Amino acid sequence: MLKIEKVSKTYTAGGRTLTVLDNVSFQVGEGETVSIVGPSGSGKTTLLGLSAGLDRSSTGTIELNGVSLGALDEDARAVLRNKYVGFIFQNFQLLPTLTALENVMVPIELQQSDLRPRQRGAGGPTGVRARAHELLEQVGLGDRMHHYPAQLSGGEQQRVSLARAFANRPRILFADEPTGNLDTETSELVAGMIFDLNRQAGTTLVLVTHNLELAASTGRIIKLGKGHIVSDETDLREVPSDKKKTL
Amino acid sequence: MKKISWYFLMAWRDSRRDQSRLLLFIAAIVLGIAALVSTLSFGRNLREDIDGQASELLGADMVIYSNRPLSKADEKLLDSLPNEHSEECSFASMVYFVRSGQSRLVQVRAIEGDYPYYGELETTPVPAAIDFRKKQEALVDKTLLLQYGAQPGDSVRIGELSFMIAGSLDKAPGRNEISMTVAPPVYIPLRYMEPAGLLKKGSRVNYQYYYHYLQGDPEQFAQQIGPRLEAVGLHYETVAMRKNRMTNAFRNLTEFMTLISFIALLLGAVGVASSVNIYIREKVNDIAILRCLGLKARQAFLVYLVQVLVIGLLGSVLGAGLGLVLQQLLPGVFKDILPLETRFRVVWPAFFEGIAVGVIVSLLFALLPLLSVRKISPLLTLRVSLEPVRGRDPLRWLVYAVILVFITWFSYLRMENGRKALVFTASLLGAFLVLTGIARLFLFLIRRAFPERWPYLWRQGFANLFRPNNQTVILIVTIGLGTTFIGTLFFVQQFLIDQVTTSANGGEGNMVLFDIQPDQVKGIEGLAGQYHLPVKQEIPIVTMRIVEVRGQRGDSVLGQRGGSGAGAQNSGAPAARRERGPAGGLRTDSNAVGRWVFEQELRVTYRDSLTGSEKLVAGQLGAPVRGPNDPVMISLAEDFAKRWNIRVGDPVVFDVQGVADSHGGG
16 A cells, blocks of 8 residues: 655755655555654654655655655645545644535545546535535534534544545545644544544554554554664554455 | 636635635725726716817817907908807906905906807806897906905996996806916907007907808818918817817826826735735645645645635725726816816726726736745645745746736826836836845845844844744835835926926016016116015017028018918918929928018017026027127027927028018027
């Protein structure tokens, strides 16, 4: 599903070159759940950005769902993200001028309007709304659909974000510190939802976190240090691929 | 390509909680569009009013202006078509208000006939416009009546006669409030001119003859007889000529106002660029989220372009509507200088032109910040510290070029002069670049000489000028351009005022006394001294005639082409004699001198220097005469020299009261 090969990322600022990632390689299989952990500045978020096609690597190759990202321009990567990738951010990243329902609808609308009418499936705009409605019900926000993000608590916003991440039925989900801005109780609730929805959808999950307890919930933990992979441990509790479902 | 409806939906969703910010955008262009639409509408209405009321402005089909009565031959020429006509003698004279015992200089207009044939003399009471012609009565300008507390039924004394005031003159064809204030008119019947003793030898009287042709085309007729009228020193004006003269005069006014409005709109457009810039900066994170979710760069740009277009259209429609309201105020503002009645009509082309210009200007100026939307990275969702826009965008240069082309094109449409349009645009660009340079220099100096020891408040205030997302440069440019435009307006206003007040400045005279005989000079000086009126200059006036120009003698020219008036054959164009060439075609002799040059009696004087309102356009002021054979150098007013076809260096012989003397044109 995700293939990282000899990837490096360097930044140049003020005449100085800073290597954030240095010759990193690993693969993530379909349906696998992976945590990337490490101290601040170890390159976790950079690796996530590169893996999701939000940024370009300096060297090396990245393949997402069999497509080499290096060969794509920014617009092509945007289409690829919309088609195959879901995101969950530490600070939720909801659009403040859209209601919860509309926030969840956006990725589907983007996907739908790129398809020919025959490919859009049943429902059209009504179908988009119904799908978003269903997802919000699943995360327990059936009664908050028409609220704006500013009218929701942090936990609720992250649940909307979770519903949005699954809206376009992604093949891979990238989560950047999904519980980093939440209290312990809400964190557990949201983390539970992430894994539940992920299990149901059979989505590949790549999780960047400082939270080792949360990382332990994934089948594999890649530890980064100073831009290198320090360890890559696989847990036997990995979800078998034959249990994949679609939402 | 996404469905267009999705862009509108997304634009609406994106803007709905930030609409107050977009109001700033609307406010920036509403006033500019309102000013543009009101001036465009006013200009077009004024042109239509001039077209529709041109006959009323002249009061007749043709008016003959002269400083002498018409000769029999002149009358015969003018009566070639069936007509009715009126005669008017006008001159400046004192009028004495019997009731108040006060007197004042007025323009006496002695009239005979049914003038005006188009429009009317508006009087109170209404019948007075006709009745005063039948009796020994006068029509007196309404402001004069107010000023001297007189009313219909009172008497005024003009010359040796008393006239009863038949009514107040409220409005006369072709005359505006200002002209009636400067030279308030008093109409009397022409037959009382002589009994009043107002016509004496040497009186400065202007004769006007108003012709109303009952058959034929007056314009065509005027074209046919025009050269012959000019040949005998008569000036004429037809309805079409008046229309052209007025249209040209007011075109300058309306086009100037339109350019000022356009400048106001451009200032607003800088405001648009600024407000969109701020709006987009606030939207950077939202755009990054959308890009992360799969929105392409072009699509993100289109979402915000739709917002700008809709808001620009809304602002333009509001501005155009406001412009229609403002337009109704303009006739009131200019009523003192407009000699005609302007009516309010909705000018739809101006309304839609205003909207189109508003949308185009909004779009062009909003494009500069909007282009940056394409460059916003989705990575900002993960790293907020990332610089939002990276790299140079060649499309910005294209937008700058289109803006300059648009400004040039629009100003060309207004001025109909490519050079002026280019100068206008270049000046704007120059002002913009200079102000940008000043703003950057200011920021540089603030950074270099930052007041580290100043109180916290001051330090924070200065630091905010160059912190990220500051608007210092754009604010300095906007305020600077606004100040430049307002300053330019004041400069132009002062320049015009200076031109007309040169003669009123301290050293200049403000009264002229003519025809003082040598034995009267001492007495006049004494009288002026009693009233503390210094005599600025005493100059002799000598009556002369031109007898020869460039070797062409007057008697020869006059003899060759017969007498004056209707009988003259091909009596010549104003500046060149036309003769039949060998092949029968019309040949122009640029060396020829018109006969009227030799017909006129000239009052000639001298001065050794120019006044403030005069300018030497060619040659030099007279050189000293060293011997009896030296020519005396003279100077001519530019328009005289052109009309008479006399150039610098031409020898001219004058008949100075019976003595021929040679002079050179200087």
